[in-house]
Amino acid sequence: MSNPDYASLLAQVAAETDPVAKAALEAQCYQFIEELTDEEKELFNYVSSDYFEDTPGTVTRTSYIGIFYDNLGIIQ
Numbered sequence: 001m002s003n004p005d006y007a008s009l010l011a012q013v014a015a016e017t018d019p020v021a022k023a024a025l026e027a028q029c030y031q032f033i034e035e036l037t038d039e040e041k042e043l044f045n046y047v048s049s050d051y052f053e054d055t056p057g058t059v060t061r062t063s064y065i066g067i068f069y070d071n072l073g074i075i076q
Helices: 006-014 019-029 038-044
Strands: 051-053 062-064 068-070 073-075
Touching: 006 019, 006 038
Parallel strands: none
Antiparallel strands: 051 062, 068 073
């Protein structure tokens, strides 16, 4: 068994005006039967994954894309 078509379900949720039908569609959206693909994960992300980039000089931290400041000055 595979995951539902989340893109279609989320579009239906956005268009639905009946609160009961909307709740039923939302419940279907949160059925995770298999591991989500990267495309499916993007549908549920608050911010697009490629909006973030690793901070230079670190391994575990993530930062917003832009100019990075450290104790020695600006890293670009």
